[in-house]
Amino acid sequence: MTTGEGTEPLSRDEIGRYARHIVLSEIGGPGQQKLKAARVLVIGAGGLGAPLIQYLAAAGIGTIGICDDDAVSLSNLQRQIIHTTDRIGVPKTESAAAAVAALNPHVNVIRHNLRLSAENAPDLLAGYDLMADGSDNFATRYLCADMAEKARIPLVTGAVGRFDGSVTVLKPYEKGADGRLLPGYRDLFPEPPPEGMVPTCAEAGVLGAVTGVIGTLMAMEVIKLVTGAGEPLIGRLLLYDGLSARFDTVRYKRPASTEA
DSSP: OOTTTTOOOOOHHHHHHTHHHHTSTTTHHHHHHHHHHOEEEEEOSSTTHHHHHHHHHHHTOSEEEEEOOOBOOGGGGGTOTTSOGGGTTSBHHHHHHHHHHHHOTTOEEEEEOSOOOTTTHHHHHTTOSEEEEOOSSHHHHHHHHHHHHHHTOOEEEEEEOSSEEEEEEEOTTSBOTTSSBOOOHHHHSSSOOOTTSSOOHHHHOOOHHHHHHHHHHHHHHHHHHHHOOSOOOBTEEEEEETTTTEEEEEEOOOOGGGOO
């Protein structure tokens, strides 16, 4: 990504706020300018979205869109740390926006109090540079992958189970160094599991801190994509097992038979 050009200079307050970024050679002033100019759409302000939104806001992402049609409930608070007890019953987009405003007044939040659909996605994605999917169901994950590919914007997608999680980055509209198209979501997961095979969070449970690990890793990938630092998880699925404190990486490619 090459966002950052034409952005207003960092203010004195921003220079002080982001000083620990600016001294990093991989980020520096130009990288912080790119973060300020970036427009990121986050799907879901729940377990994954909470730490993701917080770290993006703290990092200085200039515009964060938050898409969620749910309201804060008591059972959310064990893991959705962007929300608070006094905001139970409040729309999650409103609660998350309040948390961002308290954390970093330089961040603009756009609230999308709705559920992503094939019908509203094209208009919703217009004007965003990148999508980060923190949803909790397969239908939305596949939809996010399809819509991001159609809009030709990068997608950072994460998922969690009881004590484990995963993260990857998708740019299937671009070609890699070998001249082949980069893999898409269906190259990793060809089709969703049968209905009822994978229990929901409410049915199986989830350790709250696991969503913090995966959501934070998602924020890291967004920051890398925006600034150009490091190597994003493109063609690599990062797996985390919380019980054994172990990370593994699985590489995946687009099958030659599906090349355009």
